[in-house]
Amino acid sequence: MRSHARIGFVLLLTPLVLWLGLLIVIPHIDMLLISLRERISFGVYETSAAQYQKALTEPLYLRTFWRTAVMSVLATGITLLIAFPVAYYIAKMAKGRLQQVLFILCLIPFYVSELVRTFGWMILLRETGIVSNLLQWAGLADQPVEMLYNDAAMMVGLVYTSMLFMMVPLVTTLESLDDSVIEAGYDLGGGGFSVLREIIIPHAMPGIVSGCIVVFMLSLGNYLTPTMLGGKDSLWFTEMIYNQFIVRSNWELGAAFGFMLLVLSSVIVWGMLRLTGRTLQETMG
């Protein structure tokens, strides 16, 4: 029986180790190694930190890096602010059938490809788009208005794209809050605001944290939305990675960018977990 269990264990461990080893661990080590070398001449490479030096001294690279980080944080904040009242409505105000229908309505758009969602926003916002025509029809504008290709359009797209990943954890945690606890808050003389601050938000914290982590990650790693909706000035860090790899074939610098993105996202996720005293297992699993 012992040796039986041992064989079973090895058989079950093998796929996991192959998957994580060959597709996650080794590729990332390779990426690190490539980012740490410098091309001297054809086929001759030297180990150096030149790529990182370049990435950290070139103003465009550095600016894009921080801009992407700040905009992603902003997108996460806006998503949370928009989603929270709706999540609360679904979890606590709506009852029975309506609750189920509203929740499913929230889910459905996100089974649709991100490309389609972005395309929708392009049709709405472009110069010949619906919003522009609507404004002209209402007399608020006397010529076509271009609303695409700027930061605001990009933000709208980012928030839209990540909404689901905020909504689901929020609704789930808020649903587990007992109504009587809220009633008790009111009975003890709390007003709407203090009940929200002292009872509802602390209870929803786990959902807020996991929602924020996922939305932040998705915004940071997004490529489609900044490319299609953002303007010339809203270069995203993922676009720079793509450009170095596919357009310029400068893999060394591209790998360094990739690593910087990975470090940035890890640091922020780790920081958020640290701040709220939670572990990755609780938040993701």
Add this chain to the structure above:
Amino acid sequence: MIPTIPQSRSFRIVYGGYVLLFFLYLALPLTVVAVFAFNDSQFPSLPWEGFTWNWFFGDSDPQIGVFHERGILRAVGTSAIVAGCVAMLSVAVGTTNAFLFNRYEFRGKGALYVLMLLPLVIPGIVLGISILIASSTLANGVWDVAQLDIQALRPGLLLVVLGQFSFITTIATLVITARLQKFDRTLEDAALNLGATRLTAVRTITIPFLMPAMIGAVVVAFLMSFENFNTTLMLVGSDAPLTIAMFDRLKEGSTPLLNAVSLLLMLGSSLLALLVILFQRR
């Protein structure tokens, strides 16, 4: 702020209005995509030129519909093959992972579990380039040693499958583990008492119990693969899956053909999604 606590009328109206506005915001982009699939014009924008089915069934030049457009049809086929492979692979590995984490205690289990979650926290683009680098390094190494050029290791469908598999497996694992945790181990013991071997017990008792989660995971994996963009973008070769093909066209300017494809995609995926939701409610 719950129904049992009286709120002023104006507050309720404002709150309800906000929620309504939110759902309009959710529906708006998808609705316009769907509506303009029927616009009898070369552009998916106003003015409205009248209703037509041509972007679905049209077969003559300026309006070639989805069902007569070779490029799109081939891309759909490519996506379906990729998604099928990814779904099968990731659910198979997800199932073995679930058994491993559920049934065995071993040193380093916690660390391995965290490592298993990591693919979800790595940006898709970074996953893509790391696999691209690793496979090219391997291919170059083989070339240096044996002068053999392994095409499979160059950007193409195999890499796309591997790239998507690398993070979708985590999701499959989580879905199946959640169900396996609810399983009553004594049922398996009963089968063993009745003379079944361990494997028979798992095959006839545990796997049927896991079936809903496994089917759910297959559908979710299929959809995620079908819609994946970031990882695929970095690993794609000459055969473009649907999202990449649509992206290339969208960059060049769009016709309502793209709306028609999108509408079909929406119908397909929401149908699958609804099935899963209903299936898991049951």
